[in-house]
Amino acid sequence: MINLRIDAQTTDAVATPSQNGQTDAILMTRSLNFWYGSAYVLEDVNCDVRPREVTAIIGPSGCGKSTFLRCFNRMNELIPTARLEGSVVFRNRDIYDRAVDPVEVRRQVGMVFQKPNPFPKSIYDNVAYGPRVNGYKGDMDEIVETSLKRAALWDEVKDDLKKSGLALSGGQQQRLCIARALAVQPDVLLMDEPCSALDPIATTRIEDLIRELREQLTIIIVTHNMQQAARISDRTAFFTVAESGAGVLVEFNDTQKLFTTPTDPRTEAYITGRFG
């Protein structure tokens, strides 16, 4: 099988250096293969994610985008039959090493899900959940306020922090989930199609938020929406389904380059809408 992936290292040479000049990857996958039971889901994925950038993951349904995303915070292992080979390196440490505690990984690599999933608790308790389970000893009110501000939700809910998180609108719920993730102060935020359940206005607000958060942390976002990837991401990874039935990384490049001058015919077919 031919694997037409473009190695991140080679694209770095041509890529324009990012704002702060950092090129060292914060997250890397090496020869990452993944199975659910006997289903082959990801095939030999090598991918470098740079810090303080927004990396978008696009591709047709069933290409393993979400599974790939979930490899970064070991969420996949909650499914009993999941099996992973290869390595995922976070800050020079293989997070699948036996000595690594997945709980610690998830504290540093936060996640926002496709469907807003606030706990059936108050807004305050939703945001405070993460710091509490992580044994945060400082001023809880302050961390709740800061997190809600960072998620651009504070002004809408500041008088009503005791209200149930479920009473908010869909877009507000998703921002609450972002605030909840930020309260743990992660370095990386994984977002699994965070806008797919939202209306266009709520989507715009989340996208604005992603652009702001980009200054402070690394974001990896799976999206079905190519325009969204083009609007918010610095670099884009295109996945598709290989002949083996597993997802492969076809092309990974600066977002602008990937959308204007794709090097792989499969990428071109996908972004011009001929497939997927």
Add this chain to the structure above:
Amino acid sequence: MDNARSLPRAQPAAGTAASEPGGFDLTRSRRDSLRRKLVERGVHAILFLCALISVLTTTGIVITLLGETIQFFGEVPIVDFLTGTRWTPLFASKSFGVLPLVNGTIVVALVAIVVAVPIGLLTAIFLSEFAPTRLRSLVKPVLEVLAGIPTVVYGYFALQFVTPILRDIFPQTQIFNVASAGIVMGFMILPMMASISEDALRAVPRDLREGAFALGATRFEVVSRVVVPGALSGILAAVILSISRAIGETMIVAIAAGLQPQMGFDLLRSMETMTAYIVQVSLGDTPQGGIEFRTIFAVGTLLFVMTLVMNLLSDLLVRRYREAYE
């Protein structure tokens, strides 16, 4: 009909050999649909009749209960019945205060709940959140076996096995005592408690668990701070149904708890529950039609009202927790 004729001609032209022209015969399909309609209606009628049977039975029971109960309250004032603390309808000096029976019923039910709720809830949490699939498929059937044991067996288990142990530990324990009946009843309702709680725990959406895991919560923190609070109303419903079951349980108390209507909370003494009293009168030589005999209908009605209220309460709770995620 035009279609039907043109289709077989078109098919060879398109090069497909297989054809099924029968589907276009209108007369046959009309007969088929008539038959189908009759079968539909027949099934509908049979199902309706079956449902009707249970409604009629319930109505019949309620009417019988109420008729006799009203007659009973014609002779005994309802206030005396509900507030009196002496229950001696079978003696020469009759007294119709039902409270000793209610007291016995509640005390036995409480003991059963103290046994069943913690063990049942922890079992449910283990099965739904911690047990590997293989272990789960081993434990569940064992629980179901526990649920299938006849209550008379539980009764003798209480009398012949648990009571002697209690008497070894607390020598003042009476042969018939509340503790042994209550404990064994707890094990009898354990499977129900566990299974309803497990359903409630499993109904907590996976999203919520994942959300908590993604924040760096351990499995225990996910269970204790998200899953159990999320399933709380379902768990409460399980508790209430268990209480209701304990109140209505007859055989164990009739065998192991004794037949002495008494007030108080001494678990090592004998007490009579409402159900045990009904058994006592039904099986004994109490003449039918007298006031003594009618007491069982009054007690039965009270029991019916108590369990009905419990079931309505749990229904309400279950509905509320369903709404929580929708």
